[in-house]
Amino acid sequence: MIPVPLRRAGLVVTAALAALLALATPAAAHGADAPDGTDYRVTLTGLSPAPAGLTVRVVEAGARLELTNRTGRDVEVLGYSGEPYLRVGPGGVYENSRSPATYLNQTLAGDTSLSSEADPAATPVWYRLDPGRSVRWHDQRTRWLESSPPPQVSADPGREQRIRDWVVPLRVGTETVEVRGTLDWVPPPDAYPWWVAATLGFLAIGAAGLAPAGTTAGTRALRGVGALLALGGAAAVVFTVGRELDAGSAGIGGVLVGLVGGQIWALLTGFGAIAAGGYALTRREAADFALALAGACLAIFGGFANVAVLSRSVVPVAWPPTTARILVTLVLATGAGAVAAGVLRLHAAARTAPRPAQPVPTPR
Structure with missing residues (x-):
């Protein structure tokens, strides 16, 4: 026993x-x-212009952006071809099924295949995601997607350095608002x-x-x-x-x-x-x-x-x-x-x- x-x-x-x-x-x-950790720092530097009641921040170690809309108006996040991608307003959060960003942003790597329905030039088809006024999404404009670092980082990986400035465009009514930020390499x-x-x-x-x-x-x-x-x-x-x-x-x-x-x-x-x-x-x-x-x-x-x-x-x-x-x-x-x-x-x-x-x- x-x-x-x-x-x-x-x-x-x-x-x-x-x-x-x-x-x-x-x-x-x-x-x-x-991600459990990364060596790329995503920083938001501000909105230009900055409407009252609209806030954007970086979350999940730079993996996503989060937008909260308390302006009382609809705010659209524009996709990679300038097409409407997300809409946040008094009616809730909506996603355009015709926007290629809807599929590309499903994963952190951005490797999702496009649907045959995706067409940035087509009239938006909106689907409600949430009744709230906040939305989070992956955005390839803010991150480094390649598995290998940029050439300037490979040449000098021990030094903190700027990779690029980035811009994510929004539409508030007829006004265009730019979410601006930076992407930096930070040595591990x-x-x-x-x-x-x-x-x-x-x-x-x-x-x-x-x-x-x-x-x-x-x-x-x-x-x-x-x-x-x-x-x-x-x-x-x-x-x-x-x-x-x-x-x-x-x-x-x-x-x-x-x-x-x-x-x-x-x-x-x-x-x-x-x-x-x-x-x-x-x-x-x-x-x-x-x-x-x-x-x-x-x-x-x-x-x-x-x-x-x-x-x-x-x-x-x-x-x-x-x-x-x-x-x-x-x-x-x-x-x-x-x-x-x-x-x-x-x-x-x-x-x-x-x-x-x-x-x-x-x-x-």
């Missing part, structure tokens, strides 16, 4: 593998197809120090699992790992909220709706780590298993799913990039460390568990 601690360790490994397989599915956790950071910090943290926390269970040192080690795992869970929650704020959610209600609708698993992972850490602090039975399982989920969904933050200069969070890297490093170290500590303690418990007595044969 397999000892209970060993079975629990096997469950931890199985859960971790299942989580890795889950990461192979479309990344609904981050909402739409926002060195990810090595962050990986070193995460590895050292993992080793230090994992080593706590070597403290003998049932002793004062073992109890302190268990509580220490629990406290650090809870800290890592809190870091994951903060990072997840930062992603939702960068995605354009406004107000507490908007953030909550976005978190529940698009990032629920990342949020649950963080809160699960906090709960498991608190469980370990109370020295409850099966705390080792809870630490290992919650740590595996935290490291995978909160840490490895966001490692691009360590090597990209522009990251999809509302906090400064350095803050984001500290949060991800903390998540990686505490999550992986809790897995190691929990598995070591489970293995030690399995080795010291009393074996069932063997029946003594009755002499004949």
Whole structure:
């Protein structure tokens, strides 16, 4: 019969593998197809002219523009041939099915095939998307779409430099409004120090699992790992909220709706780590298993799913990039460390568990 601690360790490994397989599915956790990080900075410099009640901003690390219209009039976003593409006004948000931009902007890469219906010269056919007054869309005019960097960046990748100025035209009544901005190359950071910090943290926390269970040192080690795992869970929650704020959610209600609708698993992972850490602090039975399982989920969904933050200069969070890297490093170290500590303690418990007595044969 397999000892209970060993079975629990096997469950931890199985859960971790299942989580890795889950990461192979479309990344609904981050909402739409926002990048996990990029080295191209999209900046909006202003509207020319700037009608009262009309606002535009960059969201999702530059992946989309967001327009909010409170002018009381219809505002049209013009497509790549100057045709009406989007319309936002008192009646809601509409999209022109005849505009090629409707299809090209469906993905971040802009590689969607055009419908036979697409014709920029045709009379617009409007379809209502939303009753609100805000719309977000990918716009190829604001981003660098090629897989290789521009020639000037290839010649000097270590220097921040302007790639181009961009303009997205709008129509407000009979007036043309230009959304203006810039696209810059920002050299990526060195990810090595962050990986070193995460590895050292993992080793230090994992080593706590070597403290003998049932002793004062073992109890302190268990509580220490629990406290650090809870800290890592809190870091994951903060990072997840930062992603939702960068995605354009406004107000507490908007953030909550976005978190529940698009990032629920990342949020649950963080809160699960906090709960498991608190469980370990109370020295409850099966705390080792809870630490290992919650740590595996935290490291995978909160840490490895966001490692691009360590090597990209522009990251999809509302906090400064350095803050984001500290949060991800903390998540990686505490999550992986809790897995190691929990598995070591489970293995030690399995080795010291009393074996069932063997029946003594009755002499004949």
